[in-house]
Amino acid sequence: MSFFCCTFAGGIITGIMNTQRRTFFLFLALLFLWSGCIHREPQYRIGVSQCLDDAWRQKMNYEMERELLLHPEMSLNTRIAYGSNELQCAQIDSFILERVDLLIVSPNEAENVKPAVTRAYRAGIPVIVADRRVTGDEWTAFIGGDNYKVGQLMAEWIKGQRDKGQRTTVFTVLEVAGLPGSTPATLRHKGMMEGLGYGEGMRDDITVKTVMGSWFRENAFTVVSEYLEDHGDVDVIVAHNDLMAIGAAEAVSKSASYQGRHIPIMGVDGIKPGLQAIVEGKIDCSATYSSHGDMVIATAAQILHGEPYKRDTVLETTMIDATAAYPMLGQYDAIMRDLETLHIVKTQTESKWKQLRTGRILLVAGIAVFFCLFLLALTYIIFRQRNLQREISNEILPQLEDMQEAILLSRKDEAFAQRLRQVVEAHLSDPNLNVEYLSSMLQLSRTQLFRRVKAVTGKGPLDYIRERRLIRADQLLHTTDMTVQQVSLELCFSSPGYFTKCYKDYFGHLPSVR
Ligand code: FRU
Numbered sequence: 001m002s003f004f005c006c007t008f009a010g011g012i013i014t015g016i017m018n019t020q021r022r023t024f025f026l027f028l029a030l031l032f033l034w035s036g037c038i039h040r041e042p043q044y045r046i047g048v049s050q051c052l053d054d055a056w057r058q059k060m061n062y063e064m065e066r067e068l069l070l071h072p073e074m075s076l077n078t079r080i081a082y083g084s085n086e087l088q089c090a091q092i093d094s095f096i097l098e099r100v101d102l103l104i105v106s107p108n109e110a111e112n113v114k115p116a117v118t119r120a121y122r123a124g125i126p127v128i129v130a131d132r133r134v135t136g137d138e139w140t141a142f143i144g145g146d147n148y149k150v151g152q153l154m155a156e157w158i159k160g161q162r163d164k165g166q167r168t169t170v171f172t173v174l175e176v177a178g179l180p181g182s183t184p185a186t187l188r189h190k191g192m193m194e195g196l197g198y199g200e201g202m203r204d205d206i207t208v209k210t211v212m213g214s215w216f217r218e219n220a221f222t223v224v225s226e227y228l229e230d231h232g233d234v235d236v237i238v239a240h241n242d243l244m245a246i247g248a249a250e251a252v253s254k255s256a257s258y259q260g261r262h263i264p265i266m267g268v269d270g271i272k273p274g275l276q277a278i279v280e281g282k283i284d285c286s287a288t289y290s291s292h293g294d295m296v297i298a299t300a301a302q303i304l305h306g307e308p309y310k311r312d313t314v315l316e317t318t319m320i321d322a323t324a325a326y327p328m329l330g331q332y333d334a335i336m337r338d339l340e341t342l343h344i345v346k347t348q349t350e351s352k353w354k355q356l357r358t359g360r361i362l363l364v365a366g367i368a369v370f371f372c373l374f375l376l377a378l379t380y381i382i383f384r385q386r387n388l389q390r391e392i393s394n395e396i397l398p399q400l401e402d403m404q405e406a407i408l409l410s411r412k413d414e415a416f417a418q419r420l421r422q423v424v425e426a427h428l429s430d431p432n433l434n435v436e437y438l439s440s441m442l443q444l445s446r447t448q449l450f451r452r453v454k455a456v457t458g459k460g461p462l463d464y465i466r467e468r469r470l471i472r473a474d475q476l477l478h479t480t481d482m483t484v485q486q487v488s489l490e491l492c493f494s495s496p497g498y499f500t501k502c503y504k505d506y507f508g509h510l511p512s513v514r
Contacts, residue, residue, distance in 0.1 A: 041075075051108035056271045079095075105128070106132055114135050131144045151195060161235070175192065175238050176211055242274025272336070276329060279329055285320055288318050417457070428468060433492070434462070473499070
């Protein structure tokens with residue numbers, strides 16, 4: 001019964017498994033999908049290649065990250081070249097290899113970074129050039145400040161400074177330029193020179209001396225210190241960015257010839273260190289140079305979504321003096337606080353997502369392992385059931401049948417032996433008792449008789465009859481007064497001599513009377 005139940009249950013499970021196997025695997029697949037679905041990975045990977053990592057770029061990066069909150073379908077991977085054209089080209093090439101969906105580049109130098117930008121563009125990657133330009137037009141969009149206008153604002157300010165006092169001597173301007181190969185440095189210089197009226201040739205009332213600060217505060221400090229030491233006379237300093245303006249101010253304050261004298265200094269950017277320097281009176285003013293990382297990201301989204309976008313966006317610039325610097329510094333602080341909060345929230349969210357995802361993966365893996373083990377156990381049980389069934393029907397049942405048959409056969413033989421004995425015993429004194437007689441009595445052919453008698457007695461019918469007669473003879477000799485002769489006759493031996501011979505052959509001694 002239990003065997004039947006097990007077989008039945010095994011059969012049902014196999015059936016269920018056969019029909020439900022697909023569903024089961026579908027269920028597992030769905031589980032895995034569920035574990036992956038928890039936090040949709042951004043669809044678009046954007047590579048950002050920044051030439052430097054100063055305060056201005058940090059502001060730009062922050063603006064981009066902030067805007068990215070509105071675009072969860074995009075992710076940023078930012079690499080910084082630390083002012084090296086080679087490193088920047090290598091970083092852009094690695095973005096190409098990684099097949100980013102879009103590239104944002106702020107090139108260190110226009111001509112030297114152009115080959116890598118072109119490679120990316122030709123590889124089919126949309127390229128947004130931000131802030132500094134590259135030469136040529138193999139890029140998708142540009143967003144950056146109006147550097148020529150910045151230069152013109154510098155010229156305006158210089159002229160304003162020159163006009164302040166009654167001057168008889170030539171007015172000397174010390175220009176602390178940015179990296180020569182970068183477009184802002186070139187255009188700011190051009191805008192300034194043309195704004196001063198240098199387009200048509202030299203002017204004799206204003207002279208411009210240029211030193212290279214290459215965007216760095218420390219460089220500016222060194223070159224301005226050297227200039228002051230060598231040439232002394234400077235009326236105003238214009239630096240291509242705030243950091244160099246601060247470096248120049250430090251150089252002036254440390255210069256022996258300028259101790260106590262104020263040299264008006266103008267910077268560019270309007271970033272926090274510059275605003276602070278204006279508020280503290282270290283430099284006089286700055287020109288805004290917007291980074292607008294938000295616009296860069298918005299344009300990236302438009303390009304990636306196949307929406308219309310503006311190819312060339314030039315951002316406005318204005319002058320910042322001491323009056324404007326103070327409220328701007330307040331705004332800047334708010335921006336920085338926002339930046340910190342944004343970073344904290346981002347880190348926390350990412351870590352929570354990670355925990356949740358890991359938890360789900362573990363859960364799904366656990367369920368999958370459980371189901372696999374369950375499936376394995378079921379398969380084992382079913383396999384075992386089938387094997388047992390096979391063993392039973394192929395080996396045990398035939399054995400059982402053989403045994404039953406043997407039992408039945410032996411029963412049949414026993415009955416036959418009994419009947420044979422009865423017939424033989426009843427006719428021991430009958431001279432007609434021979435094979436034919438026995439055959440007819442037992443209703444068997446001679447052959448059948450021979451085979452069956454042999455099977456139950458181990459001897460042929462005649463030998464069996466003789467054996468029975470000899471045993472009876474022996475009984476008679478021992479229990480009656482009959483002589484050997486009488487017994488021989490009684491049991492139908494052809495002669496007493498033959499009886500004696502047969503008796504001796506069978507019992508091993510001569511027949512003797514009691
Ligand atoms: C920042 C910066 C700014 C400057 C701009 C020009 O890296 O040097 O100070 O205005 O780049 O690209």
